[in-house]
Amino acid sequence: MSPTAQDRSGTPVASSGQELIYGCMGLGGSWSAEPYSSVHVDEAAAALEAALDAGITLFDHADIYRSGKSEAVFGEVLASTPGLREKIRLQTKCGIRLGEQGLQTHYDLSRDGIFERVNGSLKRLKTDYVDVLLLHRPDPLADPAEVASAVGQLMREGKVRQVGVSNMSGPQIEALQDHLETPVVANQLEMSLLKRAWLESTVLVNHAEGLDHSFPHGTVEFCGQHGITLQAYGALARGHYSGAPPESPTPAEAATAVLVAEMAAARGTTVEAVLLGWLMRHPARIAPVIGSANPDRIRACAGAARVAAEMTRAQWYRLWVTARGSNIP
Template sequence: MTDHNVPSSAQELIYGCMGLGGGWSDEPHDVHHVEEAAAAVDAALDAGITLFDHADIYRRGKSEAVFGEVLASTPGLRERIRLQTKCGIRLNERGLETHYDLSGDAIIERVNGSLERLRTDYVDLLLLHRPDPLMDPAEVAAAVGKLMAEGKVRALGVSNMSAAQIEFLQDSLETPVVANQLELSLLKRDWLESTVLVNHPDAHGYSFPHGTLEYCARQGITLQAYGALARGHYTGNPPERPTPAESATAELLAEMAREKDTTVEAVLLGWLMKHPAGIAPVIGTANPDRIRACAGASRAAQSMTRAEWYRLWVTARGSNIP
C-alpha cells in the first residue's frame, strides 16, 4: 500500500499540538495562548517539522482553535505544512466522563467541527482516535468516503489500534489505512518488550498486541509515536522519586548527547527512529527551546550504533534482556 498520494511521515518528526490552547476547562483561550501556539509553530518549522498533529478533544477544541488563528494570521503557512486530526472520543457527554463514538454521523460532525476551528478546508490525514467496540466498519467507510469525496480528508489513519483491529476495518475501506499512532518510547516499552519475550514467563507483564509493528511494516502503515519524549522523565522533568533505572537512563542519555555533540532530546528520539519500523516521533512539548532541541534526532539515529541502542534499552528496563 505505497502507491497512494499521501505525504509520508516515516522517519520524520511530528509536532503534537495537545499542549496548545490553555487548560482543559471550558474557559476560552486568549491572546496569550495564540502567541504561545505561534511560538511553538515557529520552533517546529525551525526544527524541520511540517506535520502537525491535533485531535478534536485536545483542550476541549482550544488546541485546534488557537492553531486556526495562527494559520489565519500567517499567509502561506497552510501550504507549507500538513495537518492531521483525530476523532472518536467524546468527553463529558450524556453523563459519561468518556465514551467512544465512531458512528458515521459522529465522524462527519467532528471532522466538520475540526475544520471550522482549524480554519482550513481539509486535513491531510484523519486518525480514528480509539477503537470503538460499537463501530460498524461499513458505516465508518461510508463516512470517510463522503469526507474524502468532498475533499475534506485526504488520507485515513488510526490510533491505539492493533493489527487485527486495523485489518478488520481495512476490509470495509476503499482507502488504505496509512498511519497508526501508538504510545512508543524508551520509557513505555511494551511495544519492544513484547517482541523479545515471546515464549518467556515475563511476557504476561506487557499488554502490547504482539505482531502489530510487523503488520504495519508489511502494509506500509507509518507508526507515529506519541509520548516519544517519555513525558520528560529523562529530559528536564524527572519524577520526584526516580527509580534507579530512570536515573541511570537519564545519565546515559546525557553522556551520549555529549559524545555526539547533540541534545538529550535528539538522542532519545533518535533511539526510536533507529528502529527499522520507521517510527515517526510526535513531540508534545510547547516549549520552543525544547522543540528546537529535537531537530537532530534523525542524525542521532544514523550515528547510533547497535551496541548504543541496546545499552539504552537495557539501562531503561533495569535488567538484562533474556
C-alpha cells in the same frame, strides 16, 4: 518528510521516508471550557515557528485536545499567516467524547459522530481539509462498514485526504481495512524509551515476563508489512529522562537519564535528539510525535535523524537494557 513536503520558502524537499511530527495537545491553555486568550495564540505561534525551524511539516491534533482549544489557537495562527497552510500538513483525530451524556469518557465512531467531529475540527482549524484523519480509539460499537462509508464521503468531499488510526492492533486495522476504499496510512501508538511494551513484546514471546506487557504482539510487524507509518506519541518519555524527571525516579530511570545525557554530550547534541534517535533507529521507521510546547525543547529535537543514523547497535541496546533495569532474556 513526505515527498510533498516543502521547506519554509515553499521549495519542495526530498523525502527521507521518516520524519518528526509536532503534537499540538499542549497548545490552547487549560482542559476546561474556559476560553483561550491572545497569550495562548502567541504560544501556539511560537511553538509552530520552532517546529518549522526543526524541519517539521506535519502537525498532529485531536478534536478533544484542550476541549477543542488546541485546534482553535492553531487555526488563529494559520488565519493570520498567509501561505502557511500550503507549506504544512495537518492531521486530526476523532472518536473520543469527554464529559457528555453523564459519562466521563466514551467512544463514538458512528457515521454522524465522525461527520460532526471532523466538521468541527475544520471550523476550528480554519481550513477546508485535513491531510490525515486518525480514528482516535477502537469503538466496540462501531460498524466498520459505517466507518468506511463516512470516511469515503469525507474524502469525496475533499475534507479528508488520507485516513489512519490510533491505539489499534494489527487485527483491528485489518478488519477496518477490509471495508475502506483507501489504505490506512498511519497508526499512532505510545512508544518511547519509557513506554516499551511495543518492544518488549517482540522478545518476551514464550517468557512469563511477557504477560506484564499488554501490547498486542505482531502489531509493529503488521504495520511494517502494510506500509502503515507508526507514529509514536509520548516519544520524549514524558520528560522522565529530560525536561521534567519524576521527583523520586526509580534506579532504572535515574541511570537512564545519566546515560542519555552522556550520549548527548559525547555527540555534541541534545538529550531530546538522543531519545528520539533511539526510536528512529528501529527498522520500523518510527515517526516520533513531539508533545512539548516549549520552543527551545522543540528545536532541540532537530538532530534526531542524525543521531539515529549514527547510533550503533550496542548503543541502542545499552539504552534499552538500562531503561528496563535488567538484561533481556
